[in-house]
Amino acid sequence: MELFPAIDLRDGQAVRLFQGDYDQMTVYSSSPAEVARQFKAKGAKNLHLVDLDGAKDGRLVNFESIRQIVSDLDLFVEVGGGIRDEDRIRQYLDLGVGRVILGTIAVKDTGFLEKMVAKYKEKIAVGVDVKDGYVAINGWKEVTEREGMEFCRYLAGIGVKTVIYTDISRDGGLKGTNLEAYRRLAEIDGLDIVASGGISFEEEITALKETTYGAILGKALYDGLLDLEQALRLAE
Numbered sequence: 536m537e538l539f540p541a542i543d544l545r546d547g548q549a550v551r552l553f554q555g556d557y558d559q560m561t562v563y564s565s566s567p568a569e570v571a572r573q574f575k576a577k578g579a580k581n582l583h584l585v586d587l588d589g590a591k592d593g594r595l596v597n598f599e600s601i602r603q604i605v606s607d608l609d610l611f612v613e614v615g616g617g618i619r620d621e622d623r624i625r626q627y628l629d630l631g632v633g634r635v636i637l638g639t640i641a642v643k644d645t646g647f648l649e650k651m652v653a654k655y656k657e658k659i660a661v662g663v664d665v666k667d668g669y670v671a672i673n674g675w676k677e678v679t680e681r682e683g684m685e686f687c688r689y690l691a692g693i694g695v696k697t698v699i700y701t702d703i704s705r706d707g708g709l710k711g712t713n714l715e716a717y718r719r720l721a722e723i724d725g726l727d728i729v730a731s732g733g734i735s736f737e738e739e740i741t742a743l744k745e746t747t748y749g750a751i752l753g754k755a756l757y758d759g760l761l762d763l764e765q766a767l768r769l770a771e
Contacts, residue, residue, distance in 0.1 A: 536740075536770040537749035539583035539613065539729065540574040540756055540763060542567050542604075544597040546588065551754050563757050567597075571604045577763040581611045583699075583751050589617025590638070590674055598626070605631045615662050615699070624651065628658060636699060638662040639672040642679060642686070645693075652694050660697035660729075661690050665716075666704065675703050684719060691725045698726050699751065705733030714742055721746040735760050740769045 542549050549564040564570050571582055582604065586597045595617075605612050614627050615636030627635050634657070641648045641661045652659050664671045665683035672679060687698055700720060702713040712733040720728045727748035734740070735755045743750050750770070755761040 536744040536747060537581055537729075538579065538740075538763075538767055538770050539581045539749055539751045540579050541583040541585065541751050541753040542570055543585045543587055543753070544600055544616075547597060547600050550587070551757060552587070561757075567600045568603045568607060571608055571610070574763060575608055575610060578767045579610065579763065581749070582608075582613070584612060584614045584616075586614065586616030589623075590615075595623075595626075601627070601632070602630055613660060615660075621651065624655065624659075628655070634658050634660050634697065636660045636662045638664065641690075642670055642672050642681060645689075648695075649693050656694070657696040659695065660699060661695050662699045662701065663687060663690075664701045664703055671703060683716075684723075687720060687726060687728075688723055691723050696725075696727055697729060697748070699729040699731050701732040703732065711735055712739055712743075714739065717743060717746045737761070737765065737769055740766055744770055 543551055544567055548562050549567040549570045550560050550562050552560050584601055588596045611633045613634040613636060614632050615638060618624060618635055618637055619640045624635050663683055663686060664675055666678050668683055670679045670681045670683055670686050690698055702716055705712050712730060717730050729749040729751060730743050730747045731751040734750055734752055752761060756763055
């Protein structure tokens, strides 16, 4: 199983939000590139970056931080947050980003999604953020009528390879992730599922290894609940 240490970017800093709430933000470092270097030094091969400014209002204030990380470190980097048009997709791919993650736009404009998947193939991933079983968009503030599992089946049907599935209720809570959801998602043929939200314990990594392609580690790393080197050993 692939592990993706996460760096959330806001105003050029590495931060974490609690359940997507910008008013509940903790700043961990003024140098996201240094955080990425520390992850690599511990053995990370992948990195999950989220541009929170882009997600909130479309501003590209973290582009230089992302460019520095991608250019300086030999890591597979996936980026999400506010990617709403093809120009932004190309900007990131031209930097050397391995995969871009579409979120709200993937739900609101399936025609655009299908076009981008057909054109860029496995370089397009979709972030599926779920609250009480239904897909949430616009920074998790709006819950749609689209059921999460059904949406993932649709994504598999149009050729999406990678889905980052987040149970919003678990995000940032350090109380564990939704293992049952990932067991159900494993039944969908053709999808590489990346687990996200609340992964806090070593036994969860062991359990997820049986069902998922990858897992994103965030607050549990920053707060010392999980050790990245040990987590990587468990994921092998």
